[in-house]
Amino acid sequence: MxxxxxxxxxxxxxxxxxxxxxxxxxxxxxxxQESQVQININQAQNSTLKSNGDILIRREGVIQCDLYSAGNIVFFLDNSVCRGSKLEAGDTISAMYVGGFTGVGTSLKAINKVIVKKMFEGRVTVDRYSTDIFEPVEEMTFDQNSIKRLA
The missing domain is CATH 1.20.5 (Single alpha-helices involved in coiled-coils or other helix-helix interfaces)
Incomplete structure (x- = not known):
C-alpha cells in the first residue's frame, strides 16, 4: 500500500x-534477548561479536575484530593478542598484548577500566575519558583518574 x-x-x-x-x-x-550470556572463543579474525554478557578469549586472541560486550572482555592466555581491533565493554577489558608495530590502530573502550599487560599503540577510553598510546606501556590499569593524569 x-x-x-x-x-x-x-x-x-x-x-x-x-x-x-x-x-x-x-x-x-x-x-x-538473553541476558548474562557468555561468548567463549579461542581466536577470531575479521569478525564481529556482540554479547549481552561477557566475551572470554581463551587462547590466541583477536585480529581485526569488533567486540561489543555488555559485561567484560577478558583475554586469558598470557601471550594472547589484540591487534587492529575495536573492543567495547560495559564494565572492564582485560587484555594481554594490544596493538603492534604495524601501525594498525586498536581501540579499547570500557565503562569501568581497561587493564593491559603490554600495549604498543592505540586508543584507550574509560567512560568518557580517552588517551592515545604512541609508545609501548606495560602492566597498566586505565581508569578515569589515570587517564585524566595522562591527558
Missing part, C-alpha cells in the same frame, strides 16, 4: 490497533 493510501484509509481505531501490534512485536523481540 502506498503511503498516500495509508493516510486516506487510516482511522483512529485502525491507528490504535496498529500501535498495539507494534508494541506487541517490540515486547516479543525484547523478551527474546
Amino acid at each position: 502506498l503511503p498516500t493510501k495509508i493516510v486516506e484509509v487510516m482511522t483512529a481505531p485502525r491507528m490504535e490497533n496498529f500501535i498495539r501490534v507494534l508494541k506487541e512485536a517490540f515486547m516479543r523481540v525484547a523478551l527474546s
Whole structure:
C-alpha cells in the first residue's frame, strides 16, 4: 500500500490497533534477548561479536575484530593478542598484548577500566575519558583518574 493510501484509509481505531501490534512485536523481540550470556572463543579474525554478557578469549586472541560486550572482555592466555581491533565493554577489558608495530590502530573502550599487560599503540577510553598510546606501556590499569593524569 502506498503511503498516500495509508493516510486516506487510516482511522483512529485502525491507528490504535496498529500501535498495539507494534508494541506487541517490540515486547516479543525484547523478551527474546538473553541476558548474562557468555561468548567463549579461542581466536577470531575479521569478525564481529556482540554479547549481552561477557566475551572470554581463551587462547590466541583477536585480529581485526569488533567486540561489543555488555559485561567484560577478558583475554586469558598470557601471550594472547589484540591487534587492529575495536573492543567495547560495559564494565572492564582485560587484555594481554594490544596493538603492534604495524601501525594498525586498536581501540579499547570500557565503562569501568581497561587493564593491559603490554600495549604498543592505540586508543584507550574509560567512560568518557580517552588517551592515545604512541609508545609501548606495560602492566597498566586505565581508569578515569589515570587517564585524566595522562591527558
